[in-house]
Amino acid sequence: EDGYDLWMRYHLLAPEQVKRYDSHASQLIIGSTTPTQTATRDELQRGLNGLLGHAPLLSNDINRNGAIIVGTPSSSPLIARLKLDTTSLGNEGYLIRSVAVDGHTATVIVANTDVGALYGAFHFLRLLQTEQSVDHLDIHESPRLKLRVLEHWDYLNGQVERGYAGASIWDWWKLPDWRAPRYTDYARANASIGINGTVLNDVTDGATILTPTYLQKVAALADVFRPYGIRVYLSIRFSAPIEIGGLKTADPLDPQVQRWWREKADEIYRIIPDFGGFLVKANSEGQPGPEDYGRTHADGANVLADAVAPHGGIVMWRTFVYSQNNPDDRAKQAYEEFKPLDGRFRSNVILPVKNGPIDFQPREPFHPLFGAMPKTPLMMEFEITKEYLGFATHLVYLGPLYEEVLSADTMVHGKGSIVAKVIDGSLEGHTLTGMTGDSNIGTDRNWTGSDFNQANWYVFGRLAWNPTLSSRAIADEWVRMTFTNNNAFVKPVVDMMMGSREAVVDYMTPLGLVHLMGPGHHYGPAPWDASESRADWRPVYYHRADHEGIGFDRTSTGSDAVAQYAPPVAEQFNDLKQTPEQFLLFFHHVPWDYRMRSGQTLWYELVAHYSQGVDDVKQMRETWRHMDGYIDDQRYQQVASFLAIQQKEAQWWRDACIAYFQSISGLPLPPGYAPPEKSLKYYESLTFPFVPGYSSWQ
Numbered sequence: 001e002d003g004y005d006l007w008m009r010y011h012l013l014a015p016e017q018v019k020r021y022d023s024h025a026s027q028l029i030i031g032s033t034t035p036t037q038t039a040t041r042d043e044l045q046r047g048l049n050g051l052l053g054h055a056p057l058l059s060n061d062i063n064r065n066g067a068i069i070v071g072t073p074s075s076s077p078l079i080a081r082l083k084l085d086t087t088s089l090g091n092e093g094y095l096i097r098s099v100a101v102d103g104h105t106a107t108v109i110v111a112n113t114d115v116g117a118l119y120g121a122f123h124f125l126r127l128l129q130t131e132q133s134v135d136h137l138d139i140h141e142s143p144r145l146k147l148r149v150l151e152h153w154d155y156l157n158g159q160v161e162r163g164y165a166g167a168s169i170w171d172w173w174k175l176p177d178w179r180a181p182r183y184t185d186y187a188r189a190n191a192s193i194g195i196n197g198t199v200l201n202d203v204t205d206g207a208t209i210l211t212p213t214y215l216q217k218v219a220a221l222a223d224v225f226r227p228y229g230i231r232v233y234l235s236i237r238f239s240a241p242i243e244i245g246g247l248k249t250a251d252p253l254d255p256q257v258q259r260w261w262r263e264k265a266d267e268i269y270r271i272i273p274d275f276g277g278f279l280v281k282a283n284s285e286g287q288p289g290p291e292d293y294g295r296t297h298a299d300g301a302n303v304l305a306d307a308v309a310p311h312g313g314i315v316m317w318r319t320f321v322y323s324q325n326n327p328d329d330r331a332k333q334a335y336e337e338f339k340p341l342d343g344r345f346r347s348n349v350i351l352p353v354k355n356g357p358i359d360f361q362p363r364e365p366f367h368p369l370f371g372a373m374p375k376t377p378l379m380m381e382f383e384i385t386k387e388y389l390g391f392a393t394h395l396v397y398l399g400p401l402y403e404e405v406l407s408a409d410t411m412v413h414g415k416g417s418i419v420a421k422v423i424d425g426s427l428e429g430h431t432l433t434g435m436t437g438d439s440n441i442g443t444d445r446n447w448t449g450s451d452f453n454q455a456n457w458y459v460f461g462r463l464a465w466n467p468t469l470s471s472r473a474i475a476d477e478w479v480r481m482t483f484t485n486n487n488a489f490v491k492p493v494v495d496m497m498m499g500s501r502e503a504v505v506d507y508m509t510p511l512g513l514v515h516l517m518g519p520g521h522h523y524g525p526a527p528w529d530a531s532e533s534r535a536d537w538r539p540v541y542y543h544r545a546d547h548e549g550i551g552f553d554r555t556s557t558g559s560d561a562v563a564q565y566a567p568p569v570a571e572q573f574n575d576l577k578q579t580p581e582q583f584l585l586f587f588h589h590v591p592w593d594y595r596m597r598s599g600q601t602l603w604y605e606l607v608a609h610y611s612q613g614v615d616d617v618k619q620m621r622e623t624w625r626h627m628d629g630y631i632d633d634q635r636y637q638q639v640a641s642f643l644a645i646q647q648k649e650a651q652w653w654r655d656a657c658i659a660y661f662q663s664i665s666g667l668p669l670p671p672g673y674a675p676p677e678k679s680l681k682y683y684e685s686l687t688f689p690f691v692p693g694y695s696s697w698q
């Protein structure tokens with residue numbers, strides 16, 4: 001019960017459920033000539049065996065009611081005979097349908113490709129895991145996004161940047177000879193939620209991974225993942241032609257550099273024919289890039305794109321750039337650098353854009369680049385690892401954060417131009433589409449540092465498959481698969497998860513505040529900090545609290561970052577009265593005595609939010625206390641302990657922030673609110689001798 005199985009637990013269902021499903025799992029008719037077919041067969045056998053207590057009969061022909069028939073029209077004559085219309089399924093879609101074949105009832109899982117059938121098999125298992133009916137199935141699924149990618153910020157030395165779940169799961173020392181079983185389980189987990197790509201190394205990892213020795217190791221991982229429909233991508237360092245190629249320059253317009261990348265790509269594809277392509281962080285936070293040579297991001301992306309294009313590869317060129325010190329407004333930089341380049345990227349380039357313009361904060365408005373580059377495919381980048389949200393221990397379900405951004409309306413083509421439509425390509429007619437998530441996976445037995453963090457990996461995958469799914473529905477299915485179908489557990493726990501994101505916003509950064517975390521490690525409150533060399537690395541830069549008020553003026557009379565949004569959105573954010581209060585201090589510098597919609601002053605409301613956050617965590621503990629006995633003790637106890645840590649730290653956040661902001665505002669606490677437990681000096685004096693996940697580039 002250590003959580004290793006993730007949501008693929010396949011524990012024996014209750015007798016009445018077993019009875020209900022038995023009649024739909026009498027035989028399994030499935031090919032096994034390809035590795036993917038074998039993986040599909042194994043998964044169904046493992047799953048059904050676990051859930052029902054016995055595996056269905058493996059057969060070639062249907063001879064009784066209740067068979068499961070899996071495959072493609074081209075590999076299965078039985079399926080071909082059914083003449084199902086599979087044209088709309090594409091390469092990865094599937095259908096699951098209750099049918100009659102040769103006078104027998106059956107469930108068919110049909111796709112155009114083996115991988116589509118594998119996805120269908122996982123869906124079928126999910127129906128049983130979540131105790132849904134399989135009587136009259138007519139399910140059609142195909143992914144809305146093409147690239148559904150996990151990004152590992154893993155260094156070759158085993159450390160994980162912003163990783164709070166142990167070390168990197170890639171055992172580079174032993175690869176390519178030893179292929180750990182964990183790699184297969186990783187692939188299964190990803191395939192079960194439709195993830196079809198993985199970037200193995202950190203965006204600041206260096207160039208070593210492109211050397212022949214490491215490419216052999218990469219190829220071994222690609223071999224393990226291939227049956228599960230997962231392609232391997234690599235982060236590259238833009239200066240690799242110098243570092244490992246012996247060239248004097250990495251100028252993207254230099255013919256020698258262009259040749260070097262072409263030959264490197266050819267070399268990679270010789271050993272990994274289905275290699276996905278490159279991910280690049282360039283001219284950001286000290287990384288080299290085309291701007292070092294006076295070239296643009298487009299020049300840089302295109303030289304790589306041309307190298308992989310003959311092989312069908314793509315380039316993910318990140319827009320998270322803030323190379324220079326930004327005394328004005330860091331939030332504006334990505335837009336300023338990339339918007340003018342719209343239309344100048346090769347067709348196999350896609351630009352990852354973080355959900356918000358700052359950096360994976362508990363809450364930010366959607367990134368203004370969404371909708372602003374109609375001629376360029378943009379992909380969503382979410383952070384799954386909780387760098388700014390309490391690391392491993394805080395229980396924060398990220399589904400509502402993701403959903404909030406995906407459903408935000410850019411208004412670029414009028415109402416309904418939501419971010420989900422930008423990234424699924426439908427708004428501007430792009431076919432290269434995708435979502436990438438910065439992984440929270442490590443060597444911990446439970447993979448993600450806590451049981452509830454598994455839900456963030458899960459919801460990422462499900463939303464990458466279909467960005468219009470509801471985060472609540474996804475939480476519900478995850479809880480059922482991971483813990484139990486008992487409604488006395490499911491309902492309160494799903495409610496708790498759904499509220500958990502607002503709780504962290506409240507106790508860390510309410511009302512549109514961002515980046516109050518301790519610089520560097522990003523753990524714990526440090527709103528007073530002004531020690532960093534760069535202005536835009538200091539918390540005081542972000543909240544701008546002074547005696548009169550608090551907040552970053554991004555209106556037309558301030559930094560004018562609002563102008564980066566489409567006019568109706570810009571107008572709304574520019575106007576103090578119209579700005580949703582959850583983004584208030586992101587866009588406005590507001591007097592402490594400003595009257596909020598509640599009628600209270602801003603100062604009172606700020607204190608109320610901080611206190612609410614702590615109360616919410618107390619409530620979460622209380623909810624969890626009632627869950628004792630519904631699940632195994634091991635996982636129950638760990639969640640309980642982590643919630644206790646979270647409560648302590650929520651209190652710390654509240655008290656430290658209130659103590660600090662009170663020292664600036666000079667105002668008394670609202671009546672009825674407890675003062676901070678300790679003095680501001682105390683909170684300021686706390687240090688962090690060891691923080692996991694600390695990045696080495698700082």
Ligand SMILES: CO[C@H]1[C@H](O)[C@@H](O)[C@H](O)O[C@@H]1C(=O)O
Binds near residue numbers: 153203281387695
């Ligand atoms: C990979 O570096 C990270 C960095 O550790 C992190 O603090 C920041 O959130 O984002 C960077 C990025 O996304 O490039």
